[in-house]
Amino acid sequence: MSKKTKHEDHEEHADESWLLPYSDLMTLLVALFLVLYAMSATDAKKFEEMAQAFSSALNGGTGVLDYQSMAPTNSNLDEGKAKKNDNVVDTNRNENEIAKLRQKEQEDLEKLKKQFDQYIKANNLTDLLETKLNQSQLLITISDNALFPSGQANVKPESRQLAKSISYILQSFPDYSVVVSGYTDNIPISNNQYSSNWDLSANRALQFMRILLINPYLNPEKFSVIGYGEYHPVADNSTADGRAKNRRVEVSILRKYQDTTKTTSVSAK
Template sequence: MSKKTRHEPHEEHADESWLLPYADLLTLLLALFLVLYAMSATDAKKFQEMSEAFNIALTGGTGVLDYNKTEPSNDPADKGNNKAINSIPTPKSDDKKREKLMKQEQEDLEKLKKQLDSYIKNNGLSTELNTKLNHSQLMITIRDNALFAPGEAIVKPEASKLAKEMSNMLQQFPDFDIIVSGHTDDVPMNTSKYPSNWDLSSDRAMQFMKILLENTSLDPKRFMSVGYGEYHPIATNETVEGKSKNRRVEVSIIRKYSSHNTYTNVPKSKDDSSN
């Protein structure tokens, strides 16, 4: 009987099916790098536009993708954007604007003071009126005897003329806030009409302000009256002359563009109330 030939089992070949997706992956990566290189090397403008679009979409403004944003674009289509960016106020431009406004304000107040001083001189009122320009205001001080009878708040006819002339000057500078304040000496006031110096000083300020506002070109919203009684003297109340100085009405034209633009009617010293 013949013997059957036994065949030895063949070794199985390794599975190489993974090579196909691996080759595809390498091809895709190569294509991606080629595209990125082409974009960055040949079209920087498009890269900038893309980065700006990402910034707007993701952050609503500038961010880490900013690309040469400080340089204005020469593209006519970008002129509108450049104009909008350049128009954003900067601290430096704000400071320049404020300095310009402060300079104009100073010039206006100096002009108004010059007009008032000229009126005072021409009408022989230098003993009854004076003006003072400082870091917070232009103050016009009027002695009470030029305006009122003793213990009264009715403005004298000749004083009404003064108030009207003053209102015409103020009309030239309508943007200032104005405070009219009344002051008395320390002699107690106790009448049926004015129970205290508070009442008398307040009414005097109010009556003088009303005459100023008869000029309809002035804005009442910019005016305020206040009575201080005897509590803000500018001279001693121990002498007749000192009491006379303390009885007064002050018209204060308030600065807007000053580091000390908070109104105060308390002088630092007696000398501070002079011209």
């Protein structure tokens, strides 16, 4: 009886062909990292040459290094300098234009102030009206004695012409914003019509503005009213003369181009 030959099991070897592409991939990755590291130390021209060579090695395709935006080029730097110079030129041009507009505005307001001063002098109103030109506005101050009966906001019939005359002067300069403000002294109001000096001052400013806006050449969108009551005095309320100065209406013609570096103050009384 013959013995059956027992064959020993042979160990099967795994397919190692995958090592070749793996090693190629690792080689390419190492090369990529080296190139990326070298990017920080190379100039724009060398970077472009390296990008072209490396892209050609990768199957002649378009690689990530082909994007020139990854590294600054001379043309990018020149373009940045040109834009910066353009911004400087634009800024200088704007400043020059604003300076010219500010000068024109100063001339306009001085002319407007001169017209008011001539009207005040011609009508013997120097004790009741005052003008002042400063860095923010042309201010016309009107004593309440020239406008209202005591404790009331209705403009006196003989004073309505004053408001109309002011409106005629203002119509030559229609582009300026105008604020009409009312003020009182610190004596509490005591009548059935007004509960406080706030109400009285605000209504006085409103009534005066309404007469100004009878003039159809004035734009109502440019006008506003404020009532300050007793809280912005210009004189001491402990005396009758001081209280009289505090009871007033102010017409403010506001500057559009204020120059905070200068303080121009011209007054006439």
